[in-house]
Amino acid sequence: MDLPPKPTLENLRHVVNNFPIIDNHAHNIIQPALIDTIPVESVTSEAQGHALRDAFKSLPHLRAAQQLRQLYECPDEANWKELLAQRLEWLRSGPERLNQHCFQGVHALLIDDGLASPEKVLPYHWHDRYTKAPSKRIVRIETLAERLMESILDGITIDDLDDASFFTDTWVTFTEEFERELQELIQDPEVAGFKTVICYRTGLDIEPDYEQAAREVGLPFERYIERCVRKRKFRIERKPFNDYLVLRALEILSERVPYLDAMSKPLQLHTGLGDNDIDLLKSNPAHLQPLIENYTNVPFVLLHSAYPYTREAGYLVTVYKNAYLDVGEVFPMVSRDGQKSIMRQALEIAPGSKLLYSSDGHYLPETFWLANLQFRQVWLELMTEYIEKEDITPHQAIAMTKDILFNNSNLLYNLQYEAIFDDYTIPTKALTFTARPGVEPSPQPTVVPLPPRPETRSQPSVLAPSSAIPRTTSEGPQLPPFPPPPKEPQVYDTALYDQFMQQNPEVKFVYIQWMDYMATMRVRIVPIKEFDRLMRTGSRIGISQGNTGTLQNDGPTPVMNPVGQIYVEPDLQSLRRTHKKDPLPSATVMSFWRDEKGNLIRECPRANMELLINDLQYNYGIKLLCGFEIEVTFLRRNNDQQGEPYMLLTRTHAWGTMTPEQWLQIPFLAEIATSLSEMGIEVQQFHSESGQGQYEFVLAPQPLLTAVDSLIQARQVVAQIAALHDLRATLHPKPFPGIGTAAHAHISLDPPDRDLQFFVGGVLDHLPAICAFTMPEEVSYGRVADDSWTGGTWVAWGTQNREVPLRRVTDGRWEIRCLDGFANMYFAISAVLAAGILGLKRNLVEFPQKDVLYNPSQLDEAGRLAHGIARKLPASFEEAAHALAMDVDLSGALAEGFVRDYLAMKESEQKMLAEMPDHGRRVWLIERY
The missing domain is CATH 3.30.590.10 (Glutamine synthetase/guanido kinase, catalytic domain)
Structure with missing residues (x-):
């Protein structure tokens, strides 16, 4: 088996610069008509108003300005005013092109769509046109509660406050509706998780006891309702009420886990870095320790690197299985040295499996682009430094890179997306922005072509849904998709099929096979003319969805669903000629299960x-190799209907022996081994096992999927050749007392x-x-x-x-x-x-x-x-x-x-x-x- 070379710094650089990103915390892009209302300099500062003027002299701004010149294709000497003029030209002539550039390399976005009113921003699914996989929602519980309260109090006047039961009735209505909404959102597949901004409102020192919080919320809730009715302001910023909302959400999340020790959908919490609304002392995530301990089946995601409390956050995510650290917003809000220092602190003790990338991108597409670019730059510098100091290997750095950019979020939010990427095939020309003559473009994240699959098998479709949404421009000339989508994959390798038929022209039928949940082989026998049509047209065989949920005798189970189709697709990598004793001149092939669009399905x-x-x-x-041992007990059928239905093939029998009785069976056993060899399944040895009538055939090691396919096909041969000799070959682990039949597997790591x-x-x-x-x-x-x-x-x-x-x-x-x-x-x-x-x-x-x-x-x-x-x-x-x-x-x-x-x-x-x-x-x- 050909193995890739050991990864080098060049492979690491390739992975860091190009591996796709799951952005676990972002916000919506603003409506195009309002884009001029957001100052561009705000992309590097949380300052507002007059304080924002000083941002121009900060290192984060100066660095970002240099990078934005490259993005907008400005000369190096362009000042800020000229840069904004060039940006305006981009927005007028081709905003779609800017957006495509800014989201390059992003596989999927998890969007907190509660930052602004829906009228101000584009809907979360609008962003799907720029990503490989669909965006998911992060629901902000304060926004949910405020909009719910606004609806409940619609039409209520000051006079209604005098009703003695008004506050009680409003509380009951609100709590019931809040819980109902949360329950529905938990079940919504479009919702990846939830978020609270209590850090902005009243601080992270949340009352940890739910019952105590419920007792304290009464009077503050009434004062909040009075303000809502009198001033029509629904922002929730009274500590007892804010604490109660977070705790109630945690209670509901915790109650809805499907089984013991399962995890709910995550709760994101703003920590650390923020604008002047925040109480800096109360933004320390250390305040959350009692909450993290009390709700062990709710994952807590500490947002924004918890800056300047990164070390405290790192400690929490190290000692609690349900705590994670998002390392976003400091890119591009902090200088390069600051970013490196923050990442060093995050890595001091925190496992790489607990860190998540995000951009905190919001309103302007440039926020996504700068965060993506700057994170990759700083991360590469750090990983290279750690490798040169021999703290880690290039392989470990690559694995950590993939985890923080993609794998950790994919697993935590149960997204089931797949990053298709080749660490070792480095493109000679990366996808980059077009630069003006004389202006050197900065390295950009790229999406590389699909790599070959392990074992040199053709790459299947991923289980995750694809977001191959046609991209269009709202104004200006029509542009090609950026980056270009991969070509539509060919369903079957017809060259491989043609080669097989040239070598086996006598084949007239094909056994198309698949194994169901009960380890029962299912088969369709297809004449070669029809099989040839399937290959040439890329067609598949349809079977009922219900066939995957039945027992060995077709008995029903709760999983059986008679509605829907599954499409069986032969995998030509497993195609082989059947043995010569087969009554049909035939071949056999194992199969994948797909949906009607050709995507692999989770049941396969x-x-x-x-x-x-x-x-x-x-x-x-x-890479893995696997070799199987086929232990099998051969039984003769006893025609005496009153007694034991089976007799053992041999009785003078022990492990590794060859008694005269056993010797007489050598031609039969050799017939099995020869048949397997003629099919291309190598038998390294066969011998008697300890049980009477029991033998073992040792198969040669192969790449893992091929090894399992070959095992199943080999077992069929053993059973079929035995049947020709009026024998039953069984894998039953205890067919007779004193006989134990196993199926040992040898697995090698390389x-x-x-x-x-x-x-x-x-x-x-x-x-x-x-x-x-x-x-x-x-x-x-x-x-x-x-x-x-x-x-x-x-x-x-x-x-x-x-x-x-x-x-x-x-x-x-x-x-x-x-x-x-x-x-x-x-x-x-x-x-x-x-x-x-x-x-x-x-x-x-x-x-x-x-x-x-x-x-x-x-x-x-x-x-x-x-x-x-x-x-x-x-x-x-x-x-x-x-x-x-x-x-x-x-x-x-x-x-x-x-x-x-x-x-x-x-x-x-x-x-x-x-x-x-x-x-x-x-x-x-x-x-x-």
């Missing part, structure tokens, strides 16, 4: 696994230097939940026992230790032992990948779980604790399912709603199986797996 097992593979490669520089973070810090940490995928039936847990070489019952790892579920074979290579043939291998490996990525994000270097060189079951309690062994694996599928339901981090790392749907379907399946007699259940499972 292969697509979700591939996204995790991409995440590992592009964000962590890690480079191997972070395998402990991946496997110990990630996989082992989430192993009880992962078992719900790797051992997905109740009988799966009958195979696993101590002192039996089945991986044991303790959550532990060890080098060359087969009594632990996670065996380290050598540096970078690990064996997953708590895995059997009932598993949907796409799901099982996806869970391992997701957990491993969580471990990489934590980036620990020391772990409580030590390399155990003993059988954990033979250690006493003190010995196990010395090795960090404190938990047991689930003893039943019910326990594993509960562990998965409780593992919010692992659920969040997988596709949206996937864990919920999977557990709902498994619940239906387990109920169906429980109603069968033990004997009937065993036969039912043997015949299907």
Whole structure:
């Protein structure tokens, strides 16, 4: 497998200057007719009125002016007046071009649209024309409350205040409506989070006790209502009332989490830097510590770098899992040295996974452009310095860059966007602004062409919706989109298909296959003429949405939805000739699931696994190889209807033996190995396993998705060749007493230097939940026992230790032992990948779980604790399912709603199986797996 070279400073520079941004805190652009009402110099200062005049002599202004000259294509010697004249010309002749330049490199915006009245600014979704993905709303709770109160008090006069019940009735109406609005907004997919500006109003020293705040709000609420009625001013700035609003919002957010330990939508809080409305002493985020502790399932986002209290904010985000630091607004409001100092303070102890980029862009498009440019400049200087001092490596700097620009916000706000980017293909010519002759343009963020996908597979559409909205100009000449959109991808690689058919002209049919949630293979048999039409026209096969929510026997589950279509798209990378004993001259191919527009959907097992593979490669520089062991028990059918329906193929049998009885089976076993080899699936060896009639075929390591595809296709061959010999090949983990059948997977990391973070810090940490995928039936847990070489019952790892579920074979290579043939291998490996990525994000270097060189079951309690062994694996599928339901981090790392749907379907399946007699259940499972 070709690996990219180790990243260098040049790769870091490429990533910093070009990686797409999720701007986690911004505001709307002002209406074009009002753009002249906002002084341009305000882009670098919070000063207002006469105080703003002095901004011209500040370092932030002088630096921004130099950069704006380049933006507007002014000569270096142009003064401020000339710069404004050039800007005015841009606004008259082509404002769309200016906007396109200013939003270049921005993937998505999260917009607080409560800064100004809707009549003054453009709606939040207007900005979608300049971004790769749709904008989302951040709802300001004070604005929500004020507009709600204005509606409630519409038509109320001073005379109404004399009614004894007026204030009580108004309070009840307001609180009910406020809660109803918040509940609806929490459910609204357009709303990414909420925000409070209580820092501006009454300070961050919020009363932490909700009941106490509710008791204190009475009289201040009445005074507020009187002012609203008398003066028609609805701004909320009475501390008890402001405190109550924030606490009520936190209560509602906290109550609406879907399950224990889940996180609500985030709450952003203005902290630190602000205009003269703010009480600087009360803008210190340290005041928020009691609130952060009281509402542990609400993420708190501390905005604007908390400047000048960055260190306090850094401390909070380090010690509380639900606190995050936004590093916006200081770009471009602070000088370059100040920005570097602020970022240094943020990085002193705060994890890179808790920092979020924002522009705080508002009103003028230039605010977005300056913040984007200046952040990248300062960040590159810092990362380069840390690398040169050998504090970090280029790879770590690249990973941190991607986190702060994109990944952290993507995960925190549950956006499910994808950044498609190649760290190693550096464009020879970047997209830059056109400059006047003799004027050197500054480096600009660029969007590079789509990179090749890992494993040299064709790049699929992303799961996130695309914002390919046609761009138009409101005046002036029609301009091409900027940056130019990628070309429409070709659905199928027809050259690859043509090559396959030239090598296999005898193929007359194609098995188009996919694996459902219950690990059942589904298939459509398509004549080659129809398959050829699909390839040439880019068509797909439509199936009912409901087919993805049924059991192995098509029994219904709560997930089944008979409304809608899924479109099955063959992945030509998995296309291969079937074995020669197949009754049809045919080929077989695995498939993706897409929607009607061709986008991959969250239900698709292969697509979700591939996204995790991409995440590992592009964000962590890690590629994976995987080799599977196919353990299988061969059974003869017993025609005696009164007795046991199966007989074991061999009885004089042990691990690695070849008795005369076994020797007679060599031609049959070799037929399987030869058939696989002819299909291009390499078998490295095969041998007898410990159980009677049990054999193992060891497949060669391959890139991960290819390895799983090959495993599934190989298992079909094993079962089909066995059927030709009137045998049943089963993967059942316990087909007979004394026979335990596993499905071990060997996974190798390249480079191997972070395998402990991946496997110990990630996989082992989430192993009880992962078992719900790797051992997905109740009988799966009958195979696993101590002192039996089945991986044991303790959550532990060890080098060359087969009594632990996670065996380290050598540096970078690990064996997953708590895995059997009932598993949907796409799901099982996806869970391992997701957990491993969580471990990489934590980036620990020391772990409580030590390399155990003993059988954990033979250690006493003190010995196990010395090795960090404190938990047991689930003893039943019910326990594993509960562990998965409780593992919010692992659920969040997988596709949206996937864990919920999977557990709902498994619940239906387990109920169906429980109603069968033990004997009937065993036969039912043997015949299907």
